[in-house]
Amino acid sequence: MSTRRTRLGALAGVLSASALVLAGCSGSPTDDGPVVLEYWSWAPNIEQVVAVWNEANPDIQVEVNTAVAGAEITAKLLAAAEAGNLPDVSNTTYDNLPTLIINDIAADVSDVMGDRESETAGPAWDLTTFGGSNYAVPQGTSPQMLFYRTDVFAAHGLEAPTTWDEYAQAARTIHAADPDTYLATFPANDAQLFAALSQQAGAQWWSQDGDAWSVDIADDASGQVADYWQGLVEEGVVATMKTYTPEWQAALADGTLVSWLGAVWTPPLIEQNAPETAGLWQAVALPQWTPEAPAAGVMGGSGTIVTTQSAHPDEAREFALWLNTSDEALEAYIQYANIWPAALSGREFDGLGEPPTFLANQPDFYELAAQIDEYTVEVTWGPNVAAGFDTFNNAFSDAIANGTSFRDALDVVETAVVTDLETLGYTIE
Amino acid sequence: MSATQARTRTRTEAGPGTRRRPSSGILPTAVLLIGAAYCLLPVYWLISAATKRPDELFSTFSLAPSFNGGFLDNLVGLSQYAGGAFWQWCLNSVIYAGGGAVAATAVAALAGFALAKYEFPGKRLVFGYLLVGVLVPGVIVAIPQYLLLSQLGLAGTRWSILLPAMISPFSIYLTRVFTAGAVSDEVIESARLDGAREFRLFRSVALPMMVPGLITVFLLQFVGIWNNFLLPFIMVTRSDMMPLTVGFYSMMNQGSDQTNVYSFVIMGCLLAVVPLIALFLFLQRYWRLDLISGSLKG
């Protein structure tokens, strides 16, 4: 592979010289000018955070590209890697990090991260460390939370559900009172949510033992979650619209949906999608299967990688570290994007005593995040999460449309993931 | 040639009047108007939706325009979206469609002229080779093109969209067909006797006669590139390289992560569609689609 790259690389050099005329000069330094780093992120308001860096570092200017949506960023990184025009720095969700490592996109950043284990939240450290090397600077962890409309719950005499039974009961009550209103939607396109709910119930979809992988997507814990939601869908007391669509946005804004199984990063998204509902939302811990032993899954969370193709690897590492560990950056991040920092120092900020602007009525928001973090389960993501999630979307879309078994859909996903791993050449247990 | 004959017999724009009879045309006219309404309805919807503020978009009757300043807000919001990305996309679309279509037309003019007016060994083979390109869907070669241009380090640059746009087998085919009729052999021979070199002959003698047809070829290719989605979608990831189609798609798909943008997308669609429709109406008389309908007989 490398020889082919090199030979073609020589040819590419000749051609790309002329291409630069049209391409502009992405990431390449001019003779005397500052180093320019290209940074991909999907975080809301990330420009404001980057602006803080650019002001303080005139010699290392960062251009942030938010044109790639969070759901597509891995695909676009893979495409860019193939084309040889990766950005210098990019954000990635933890679940996609293994894919980026095996495709030689995420560079080893142990030289800036290696000695920070004691300053980093344990789950975030585990999710970014493979075979003793660090491959990303973790940005935050994302404690799973339930957000609900206090006004609607109060109108129906409901309390925030603490168990899944209560949650189901709330779904029935709300839908019975107004057939146009739903407690929630079960979105076939949100594999991340389903994975997190399964993890809460005790599932480990991917796990690694030595050099062998095992895949347990259709295990009992996931099956329990599948049955639970299938029941609600069949009763008709939850909607089935996809999340992150215009229909869903309208439903949040007009009160068709009155809660959201989200995470610590959710408030700014509700704010953007349903600005009129400010002050009406409250965050609580997720409903539990066994309240005496609470658990929460990993719902997103992201880190910052430096790519293997960066022309300025040192500057890129410096920026990635600053972005996720420095006081200035974390303060800006918390203010604009509601992250729950992975850097332990970041959790001491005064800023965290204040709730997100959208949840101004909830002063203990970050305290709650800290509590949930305590019982968030440990998770290993496999090297083909994207393939698994893609199959999930299609299989669950079909299952919802045809009224077929969600458990069978999980079987389809597991089979696809195993086949894909075998094709890639992994040993499966 | 039959194509020429067909054209000489073609009635002119004022033609239908000559055989229009005073019979009842209510039914055919009604059917045509229904068709027109079907085609204009989405455009009207677009205009109406563009006048709405984000909070009105999902809450007011869709075909009733709003006059609460939403139009201006959306215009300003769109202009400022991601640092003026919309205007960059417009410029990119013009560069890709304009540059690609000019190059493709030039290539087609040369090749079409050679195929129409010269006899040479291997002509059938060359024509067949180029013609297979008509049949291979551009969508399908897009991924191989991406792989190859990646290896050359060109993917992600403007070249990765411009280069594939420069070769249009259908344009070559069309140019060959109309050139055979538009440029007479006698004119070429007499120019040769006057001692004209071959390229001068092409440029000064044949080209002027080919211009009407070449304008149509240019317009077809322009629209083809302008409307193309998959190729630029695959080729570029940076916002400042995207044409309008890919830009809108990316805007639409990050409604979740960034600010509520559906109103801006709608405004953008309107701004992108209206000038192109206007351009069409303006250039209508240059459309020589009889070239296409005549081409099968050529």
Add this chain to the structure above:
Amino acid sequence: MTGRREIAARRQLVPYAFLAPALILATALLTIPIGYAVWRSLHATRITGGGLGVAEEVFVGFANYARVLGRADLLPSFGRLAGFAAIFVPTAMLLALVFALLLDNASSRLTRFSRISIFVPYAVPGVIAALMWGFMYLPGVSPFHDAAAALGLPQPDFLGHSGIIASIANIAIWGAVGFNMVILYTALRGLPSELYDAARIDGCSEWQLALRIKVPLVVPGLILTGMFTVIGALQVFSEPNTMVTLSTAIGSDWVPMMVVYRDAFITNDLYGASALAVIITVVTLAASFLLLGIAQRRAFGSEGRS
């Protein structure tokens, strides 16, 4: 003498020189990429090393083809493509022909307005068309839903499983009718009007005239536009791909081209995607040659001219 022979020899090279840009571009951007796709389709990455490992490229023969063809989601995606084409091609062709005949009909009024209006969608990119129609299908924004509610009719389900193929076909039809109509209309106007006068004297009505005389004469135009329409149908990608965010009924494997895109860029299987692209290319070429063969026999045969 030598001078003239040189000129003659140079003149022999002239057509090749004129053709050179086209041949170079066609080879570089069509032939070589397809060849490269074939090469990629015979390779794959395999993981070496323990743990996560690192991917390396190896030759795997036809394994990708076997794998891709054996996949459960491929056949349904071809099925949906067939369903889409079965609605799109005949409807788009029939509407284009009807509108063209009506435009050419002596008693029609407002033909200029109608012709331009019906041609307008040609100027609208498929992505934008899909966004516009997508919003118009969307409950809450849809004028059709409002209309159905006002008339007391059940709410249409454009974006559900039952309606989605027709909904997407409608977007494609909307975009394709105008262009085909103009080509057919141009062909109709190329016909000599003396033909009609004789028929009219024989007492033919406008309808009979259209069906018995005009339609048979524009068969070549119908075949040409039909071929464009079929090729367009096989390529459908941007409309369903744009609609993914609007409809639960569209997965990432909705039509074969989406499967190729998904494999190449979402699930990171460029090798499988290459294999599938090669398969689709072969199928399309075979279908096109078949259509072209039929078209040539009909068009060139019946016309009987060069």
